[in-house]
Amino acid sequence: MTTAPLIGVLALQGDVREHARAIEAAGARAMAVRRRSELDAVDALVLPGGESTTMWKLATAFDLLEPLRLRIKDGLPTYGSCAGMIMLADRIEGGVDGQETLGGIDMVVRRNAFGRQVDSFEADLDFAAKGRVRAVFIRAPWVESIGPDVEVLGRAEPGGRIVAVRQGPLLATSFHPELTGDARVHSYFVEMVREF
Numbered sequence: 001m002t003t004a005p006l007i008g009v010l011a012l013q014g015d016v017r018e019h020a021r022a023i024e025a026a027g028a029r030a031m032a033v034r035r036r037s038e039l040d041a042v043d044a045l046v047l048p049g050g051e052s053t054t055m056w057k058l059a060t061a062f063d064l065l066e067p068l069r070l071r072i073k074d075g076l077p078t079y080g081s082c083a084g085m086i087m088l089a090d091r092i093e094g095g096v097d098g099q100e101t102l103g104g105i106d107m108v109v110r111r112n113a114f115g116r117q118v119d120s121f122e123a124d125l126d127f128a129a130k131g132r133v134r135a136v137f138i139r140a141p142w143v144e145s146i147g148p149d150v151e152v153l154g155r156a157e158p159g160g161r162i163v164a165v166r167q168g169p170l171l172a173t174s175f176h177p178e179l180t181g182d183a184r185v186h187s188y189f190v191e192m193v194r195e196f
């Protein structure tokens with residue numbers, strides 16, 4: 001890919017604008033995705049933080065759930081942060097009755113694992129080869145277990161819980177790098193997108 005990749009941000013709910021800004025800071029182009037035609041147009045996708053139950057319900061109402069699943073299955077590079085991580089999990093714990101995900105990463109993610117809203121916190125952690133990043137956790141999930149093809153890119157300290165993973169073209173973090181003004185996690189994703 002010689003031109004800057006076009007990265008969609010699923011814009012049903014959540015902190016869409018912050019991700020769009022971070023994508024642009026990482027040297028790619030950003031576009032809000034609400035319709036199937038927009039989903040078809042992008043080279044990659046970000047699933048923002050927000051509320052996974054709402055995202056699932058809106059994706060169903062907008063007829064996007066199956067198209068999203070299919071594009072992810074076909075290898076669309078996709079990055080999910082927080083609620084987006086939950087959406088990328090093959091299996092979840094602590095979901096509401098009947099809660100569905102898009103799936104793609106062979107992992108079990110526990111919703112609201114770090115506690116309630118008041119338990120939101122910030123911490124520094126090592127992210128992949130990018131060095132130490134400031135991680136903002138907001139009613140965040142953690143990764144309870146992973147399959148053999150999933151690579152761990154980051155752990156919360158202390159406790160060592162898995163909070164960043166990658167499986168092929170799919171990336172997920174429990175935390176919100178789009179809120180820190182540091183685009184290194186998005187840069188990592190843009191590098192992934194250029195590989196595929």
Ligand SMILES: NC(=O)CC[C@H](N)C(=O)O
Nearest residue numbers: 049050051052082083138
């Ligand atoms: N900041 C977030 O994205 C929180 C995720 C939220 N707890 C959920 O279950 O979807």
